Amino acid sequence: MDIPKFSDIEDAYMRIEKYIHFTPVLSSAAINQIAGCNVFFKCENFQKVGAFKYRGACNAVFSLSDEVAQKGVGTHSSGNHAAALALAAKQRGIAAYIVMPENAPEIKKKAVKGYGGQITFCKPTLQAREDTLSEVLLKTGATMVHPYNQKEIIAGQGTCALEFMQQQDDLDIIITPVGGGGLLSGTSITAKYLNPDIKVFAAEPEGADDAYRSFKSQELIPVQTTNTIADGLLTSLGELTFKVIMKNVDDIYTASDVEIIEAMRLIWERMKIIVEPSSAVALAIVLKNKEVFKDRNVGIILSGGNVDLAHLHF
Amino acid sequence: MDIPKFSDIEDAYMRIEKYIHFTPVLSSAAINQIAGCNVFFKCENFQKVGAFKYRGACNAVFSLSDEVAQKGVGTHSSGNHAAALALAAKQRGIAAYIVMPENAPEIKKKAVKGYGGQITFCKPTLQAREDTLSEVLLKTGATMVHPYNQKEIIAGQGTCALEFMQQQDDLDIIITPVGGGGLLSGTSITAKYLNPDIKVFAAEPEGADDAYRSFKSQELIPVQTTNTIADGLLTSLGELTFKVIMKNVDDIYTASDVEIIEAMRLIWERMKIIVEPSSAVALAIVLKNKEVFKDRNVGIILSGGNVDLAHLHF
Numbered sequence: 067m068d069i070p071k072f073s074d075i076e077d078a079y080m081r082i083e084k085y086i087h088f089t090p091v092l093s094s095a096a097i098n099q100i101a102g103c104n105v106f107f108k109c110e111n112f113q114k115v116g117a118f119k120y121r122g123a124c125n126a127v128f129s130l131s132d133e134v135a136q137k138g139v140g141t142h143s144s145g146n147h148a149a150a151l152a153l154a155a156k157q158r159g160i161a162a163y164i165v166m167p168e169n170a171p172e173i174k175k176k177a178v179k180g181y182g183g184q185i186t187f188c189k190p191t192l193q194a195r196e197d198t199l200s201e202v203l204l205k206t207g208a209t210m211v212h213p214y215n216q217k218e219i220i221a222g223q224g225t226c227a228l229e230f231m232q233q234q235d236d237l238d239i240i241i242t243p244v245g246g247g248g249l250l251s252g253t254s255i256t257a258k259y260l261n262p263d264i265k266v267f268a269a270e271p272e273g274a275d276d277a278y279r280s281f282k283s284q285e286l287i288p289v290q291t292t293n294t295i296a297d298g299l300l301t302s303l304g305e306l307t308f309k310v311i312m313k314n315v316d317d318i319y320t321a322s323d324v325e326i327i328e329a330m331r332l333i334w335e336r337m338k339i340i341v342e343p344s345s346a347v348a349l350a351i352v353l354k355n356k357e358v359f360k361d362r363n364v365g366i367i368l369s370g371g372n373v374d375l376a377h378l379h380f
Numbered sequence: 381m382d383i384p385k386f387s388d389i390e391d392a393y394m395r396i397e398k399y400i401h402f403t404p405v406l407s408s409a410a411i412n413q414i415a416g417c418n419v420f421f422k423c424e425n426f427q428k429v430g431a432f433k434y435r436g437a438c439n440a441v442f443s444l445s446d447e448v449a450q451k452g453v454g455t456h457s458s459g460n461h462a463a464a465l466a467l468a469a470k471q472r473g474i475a476a477y478i479v480m481p482e483n484a485p486e487i488k489k490k491a492v493k494g495y496g497g498q499i500t501f502c503k504p505t506l507q508a509r510e511d512t513l514s515e516v517l518l519k520t521g522a523t524m525v526h527p528y529n530q531k532e533i534i535a536g537q538g539t540c541a542l543e544f545m546q547q548q549d550d551l552d553i554i555i556t557p558v559g560g561g562g563l564l565s566g567t568s569i570t571a572k573y574l575n576p577d578i579k580v581f582a583a584e585p586e587g588a589d590d591a592y593r594s595f596k597s598q599e600l601i602p603v604q605t606t607n608t609i610a611d612g613l614l615t616s617l618g619e620l621t622f623k624v625i626m627k628n629v630d631d632i633y634t635a636s637d638v639e640i641i642e643a644m645r646l647i648w649e650r651m652k653i654i655v656e657p658s659s660a661v662a663l664a665i666v667l668k669n670k671e672v673f674k675d676r677n678v679g680i681i682l683s684g685g686n687v688d689l690a691h692l693h694f
Binding site for chain 2: 090092111112116331334335337338339340341371375376378380
């Protein structure tokens with residue numbers, strides 16, 4: 067699989083610009099004081115469907131030819147990618163077939179249904195998800211849209227940094243959370259193209275640290291078991307995202323759930339915005355590695371804001 | 381007491397502009413669809429100290445002559461006004477003496493202390509609060525700054541609508557919550573000056589509906605007992621704010637706590653921003669009186685975002 071180029075990201079932006087929100091960049095004097103550096107937050111929690119995932123899904127859906135598109139798109143996911151794909155498909159007026167484990171949270175099922183996605187439930191194993199999706203794709207002729215390990219997805223996610231570096235043109239460092247690596251890959255391509263001197267870091271929960279281990283060992287090591295509240299970051303890197311990350315990313319840091327919750331609380335309390343645990347990992351690593359970030363201009367992508375208000379971690 | 385004029389609000393804005401945040405106006409396609417009108421939210425939950433109160437406090441503090449100011453300022457409050465006055469005083473480099481009931485929530489005490497306020501505790505009765513404040517003022521020579529029934533406070537709060545109507549110049553209706561009436565009074569002066577055709581409405585919780593009853597009976601009726609989660613709106617109108625409101629305000633609506641919580645949840649879930657219950661009352665009345673607002677451009681001031689995350693109402 068080809069690594070996307072910066073021009074793919076520019077093309078993606080032209081393709082999706084009218085469908086997405088141009089999200090704001092916020093900062094907090096109180097957080098800067100605590101962190102000892104200038105932190106700029108790109109608020110993808112305000113993106114449509116409440117997460118950056120809508121950028122990649124939109125690019126994938128609108129990249130399809132009319133002939134292919136009319137048969138719909140499909141994926142297996144219980145998270146933001148499912149909702150994002152459902153809404154992107156709705157925007158194009160085509161079907162979205164979403165395979166979800168039968169034990170997925172009600173709130174996630176409701177979101178996908180709310181955006182018009184057609185859900186097929188399966189047993190909660192990866193094997194069952196893949197088998198069920200294969201059946202659905204075979205029956206419908208729909209096109210599979212991968213949550214991260216796909217060129218169009220990476221290019222779509224890379225449009226976030228494109229906006230960010232235009233809104234804040236003096237960033238020394240840019241940090242994203244890493245799960246499957248779509249956001250990190252896209253961000254790294256944009257950031258290094260626009261400013262070869264910028265550092266691109268990734269933030270990962272200790273309880274799902276396959277990217278950290280893969281990066282350090284220079285070998286793709288999928289995660290075996292996961293244990294973290296950062297439920298958007300449970301997946302492992304794919305072959306394509308791993309390749310981009312090894313080429314572009316300067317370092318990967320990890321944070322514990324306690325540190326993640328503390329950072330999340332700081333964002334909620336000081337900035338009055340709602341972010342999901344996965345979004346708080348980047349601030350957690352800034353706060354625990356202050357010497358690395360001291361006095362620098364640090365850009366953090368807040369990846370999403372979808373939390374179940376009835377089950378908060380505070 | 382004189383009713384503030386629009387020129388007082390312009391003066392206030394010149395005085396405080398460099399100390400306050402110019403807060404954003406946000407909107408949500410999902411909420412517009414549910415409400416059946418176009419709602420624009422002025423985000424004073426992002427204001428310093430997390431509430432519009434900082435505008436009035438700043439104006440009061442920076443209106444004082446150097447000679448008077450150097451003896452400090454004082455108030456009795458356990459809410460956002462106390463924190464706002466403490467920070468405004470800190471900005472001017474003077475003391476803030478805050479009288480608080482000894483049973484005030486820890487989180488409020490912490491906020492006031494964090495901004496450098498000097499707290500004197502008293503018994504939790506209005507009499508004790510007023511007596512204690514008198515003693516403190518006598519001893520220190522500090523100037524009393526009222527939370528709402530004071531010209532400088534009203535003029536300061538009126539700067540919020542000044543920004544709002546510049547950011548969104550086609551509002552048909554503007555709605556604020558009403559407690560003591562400082563924000564409502566200031567908003568009404570600005571709004572009616574800039575656009576005599578605009579409607580100015582107030583939103584009040586059923587469980588503290590003195591403004592509603594006073595407005596309808598055209599007679600100032602202080603609240604006797606209160607019972608609402610909108611803890612920023614428990615106070616009664618003052619003589620000055622009542623006078624402004626009778627002159628400028630078009631109508632006052634009330635909402636129940638159940639309706640307030642539902643509106644608050646909608647804001648949190650759909651907009652991914654944190655607002656306190658008092659801020660959600662305006663959206664609650666829009667949702668329960670849809671025929672009044674149908675297809676109009678409705679401006680809502682989200683008054684603040686200070687909630688105790690350990691004790692949410694969801």
